[in-house]
Structures are given as structure tokens and as C-alpha cells.
Amino acid sequence: MKIRDAEIIQLSIPFTDGSSGVGLMPQQWTHLDVALLKLTTEEGVVGWGDGFAYHCVNATIAVLRDMVLPHVIGAEIDDIAAFNHLLQKRLHLHGRYGITIFAISAVDTALWDIAAKQRGVSLANLLSDAPRRSIPAYASLVRYGDPGQVAEFAADVVARGYRNVKLHEIALDCIEAGVQASGGDVRVTTDVNCNWSLDEAHRMMPEMQRLGLYWVEEPVFPPDDAETLGALQDRYGVSIASGENACTLTEFRRTIPKIDYVQPSVIKVGGVTEAAAICDAAAEQGKTVMPHSPYFGPGYWATVQLMAAKANAGLFEYFWIQPEAFIDPSIPHPVDGGIAVPDRPGIGFEPDPDVLAKYRVDG
Incomplete structure (x- = not known):
């Protein structure tokens, strides 16, 4: 494929989640x-991607526009993985990870979308001879910081058919409330987002064992301290999950041997190329991949397709918020805790022009 043109579209879509809006992010x-x-090829085939942009959208767009796309427009690309590696190599002086990889993730996802469309198949069928037609999902609640609210939302998602629930709570009373409200046959996890000190983790992990948590996510900082994460898991017998803040297979090679669940994020890790390689590396060691996917653009669709193609991909993360609009209104939402995998060519994503026009931010 030869890329003829590229367009960056910045969107800002309001959402509600029942919380105060403070807790998961550094700002409200x-x-x-x-x-x-x-991305558009010379033949007119369009591919869609997005790079991680929450509270860093201007930076991600700047890197795309000024650093990445000059290498993409006009390029003849026969091997997407090799091109991804080339971009990383050419841009490594600007930082191996973070915003640079977020921007490369957008390009990589769009290229895979194009590649599958050119063959007239879904991305899952391009990556696998026998992809799954549906994948299990869990409800990923935001941080409420109030036991009553935690219980209310946990009970609600269980009533809707979810058998797996993730909290983002860091206080014991809130975690207990979520576990009790979910019921004994539902698996509950909590994402600490690195908020515990190591001493706090040693105090809290026995409680997590008592409560029977399915996993504890990123309990301490830094989240890529493989030795500490592995030691906590081994000492307390509670599975540890991490990886949403890691980039490329290189970083994951440190944590895959130490923890039970690895969590690549397609729009942060380096796109489909790197996420697929991480799935394969985890499979070699008998590990399950639990992708990070609290977003609703092309990265959502690409994650669904990738998980359908990879047998060791476990649960899809469905972020429990209510956006004012979905970029593609046909987005495959979970039903009774499962997602039907779209069979349209590519990743399946086609944005609604009216949504783009309404929520577009002109720089």
C-alpha cells in the first residue's frame, strides 16, 4: 500500500459516569x-486509528503531525510490522515511549485497518484462521470513593449480566462494598493506579486475599517494577495485573514472566503490531492477556478484533461511562457480559460524519 493522504481529527466528547470526576486522572x-x-491509500482505501489522548491530546496530535506523518505520507508499505519498527527507530531520539508511541499506535492501527480492507476480511480473520465470534467482557467502573456508590454501581452491572467487575477503588471499605454487592459468583478486581506505597500494599494485599479478588492492578509505583509486582503476587497469592502504561514488547518482556495478567493498550503500546506480539510472547509462557481498553474509537474496535484472533486474550475491558455520543454508533457493546465480534472488513469502524462535525475541535 502507498499512503496518499493523512488527516488528523481532534474530538472532545462529554461523558457522565456518576462520580465526582476526580480520581482516575490528574485533573477533573x-x-x-x-x-x-x-489514512488514505493511492487507491482510495481508508484506514482509521487513534493514539492515546486523554489530557494529552495536543501533544499526541503534535507528534503525529510534526514527527510521524512526514514519514508516512508517500510511503510504500508492504510489511506493517517492519514499518512500525522503522518509525520507532527513526524517532527514538525523541523518546522511546510515551507520546511518540501513542502517535505511532494511531498509524499502525490505521495501516492494519487498510490491510484487512484490501483483502476484504475483518482484522480478526486477517490475523487468525479461526477467530472467535464473541469475546467475554468485564465492566470497568470508575473510582467513586464512596462505599454506597460503589455498591450501587457494582450491583447494577451484575444485574445487567456481567460476571466480571473491575473497581478502581483504593480504600478497603470501598473495595469491600464492591465485592459484597457483586455477589459470591462474580469475579471482582481493583485497579489501584499505583496509589499504594509498598508498605500500604503489604497491609492491603492480605485483605485482597481475604476478599478473593481476581486480580489487583498496578498496586504500587512504578507500575513496571516487575520484581516488586512478582514478589507481591508470590507472597500473598493474589494475581497481579499490569501493563496499561507500558509501551512495546520490549517493556513487556520484563513483566510477562513475573505476573499473571499482562495488559497492553492498543493505542498506547504501539498499535496492533506490538499488541499482537505481546499476546504471542505471553502465550509462549502460558500467560493470559487482559487488554486495557477504556476508550471508544478505533482502538476499541481494534482491541475486539485482536482479542478474537488471540486465544490467550481473556476479558475485554468495557469502560462504564456514558458518552454523549459514540463516534461510530454501531459500536459493539457488551450484551450479558459478551461482545459479538464485527465481521465487516478491517477493524469494522466507520465514523458518523454528524458526530465528527458536532464534536470536532478545530485547532
């Missing part, structure tokens, strides 16, 4: 920032 969080990328 009320809008989904989206750095949407449209």
Missing part, C-alpha cells in the same frame, strides 16, 4: 479526548 475528567487519524 468530564470529556473524552480523541486524536483520530484517517
Whole structure:
């Protein structure tokens, strides 16, 4: 494929989640920032991607526009993984990870979308001879910080058919409330987002064992301290999950041997190329991948397709918020805790022009 043109579309979509809007992000969080990328080949085939952009949308767009796309427009690309590696190599002086990889993730996802469309198949069928037609999902609640609210939302998602629930709570009373409200036959996890000190983790992990948590996510900082994460898991017998803040297979090679669940994020890790390689590396060691996916643009669709293609991909993360609109209204939401995998060519994503026009931010 030869890329003729590229367009970056910045979106800001309001959402509600029942919380105070403070807790998961460094600032109050009320809008989904989206750095949407449209690539078009010389033959007119369009591919869509996005790079992680929550509270960093301007930076992600700047890197895409100024650093990455000059290498993409006009490029003849026969091997997407090799091209991804080339971009990383050419741009490594600007930082191996973070914003640079977020931008490369957008390009990589769009290229895979194009590649599958050119063959007239879904991405899952391009990556696998026998992809799954549906994948299990869990409800990923935000942080409420109030036991009553935690219980209310946990009970609600269980009533809707979810058998797996993730909290983002860090206080014991809130975690206990979520576990009790979910019931004994539902698996509950909590994402600590690195908020516990190591001493706090040693105090809290026995409680997590008592409560029977399915996993504890990123209990301490830094989240890529494989030795500490592995030691906590081994000492307390509670599975540890981590990886949403890691980039490329290189970083994951440190944590895959130490913890039970690895969590690549397609729009942060380096796109489909790197996420697929992480799935394969985890499979070699008998590990399950639990992708990070609290977003609703092309990264959502690509994650669904990738998980359908990879047998060791476990649960899809469905972020429990209510956006004012979905970029593609046909987005496959979970039903009774499962997602039907779209069979349209590519990743399946086609944005609604009216949504783009309404929520577009002109820089």
C-alpha cells in the first residue's frame, strides 16, 4: 500500500459516569479526548486509528503531525510490522515511549485497518484462521470513593449480566462494598493506579486475599517494577495485573514472566503490531492477556478484533461511562457480559460524519 493522504481529527466528547470526576486522572475528567487519524491509500482505501489522548491530546496530535506523518505520507508499505519498527527507530531520539508511541499506535492501527480492507476480511480473520465470534467482557467502573456508590454501581452491572467487575477503588471499605454487592459468583478486581506505597500494599494485599479478588492492578509505583509486582503476587497469592502504561514488547518482556495478567493498550503500546506480539510472547509462557481498553474509537474496535484472533486474550475491558455520543454508533457493546465480534472488513469502524462535525475541535 502507498499512503496518499493523512488527516488528523481532534474530538472532545462529554461523558457522565456518576462520580465526582476526580480520581482516575490528574485533573477533573468530564470529556473524552480523541486524536483520530484517517489514512488514505493511492487507491482510495481508508484506514482509521487513534493514539492515546486523554489530557494529552495536543501533544499526541503534535507528534503525529510534526514527527510521524512526514514519514508516512508517500510511503510504500508492504510489511506493517517492519514499518512500525522503522518509525520507532527513526524517532527514538525523541523518546522511546510515551507520546511518540501513542502517535505511532494511531498509524499502525490505521495501516492494519487498510490491510484487512484490501483483502476484504475483518482484522480478526486477517490475523487468525479461526477467530472467535464473541469475546467475554468485564465492566470497568470508575473510582467513586464512596462505599454506597460503589455498591450501587457494582450491583447494577451484575444485574445487567456481567460476571466480571473491575473497581478502581483504593480504600478497603470501598473495595469491600464492591465485592459484597457483586455477589459470591462474580469475579471482582481493583485497579489501584499505583496509589499504594509498598508498605500500604503489604497491609492491603492480605485483605485482597481475604476478599478473593481476581486480580489487583498496578498496586504500587512504578507500575513496571516487575520484581516488586512478582514478589507481591508470590507472597500473598493474589494475581497481579499490569501493563496499561507500558509501551512495546520490549517493556513487556520484563513483566510477562513475573505476573499473571499482562495488559497492553492498543493505542498506547504501539498499535496492533506490538499488541499482537505481546499476546504471542505471553502465550509462549502460558500467560493470559487482559487488554486495557477504556476508550471508544478505533482502538476499541481494534482491541475486539485482536482479542478474537488471540486465544490467550481473556476479558475485554468495557469502560462504564456514558458518552454523549459514540463516534461510530454501531459500536459493539457488551450484551450479558459478551461482545459479538464485527465481521465487516478491517477493524469494522466507520465514523458518523454528524458526530465528527458536532464534536470536532478545530485547532
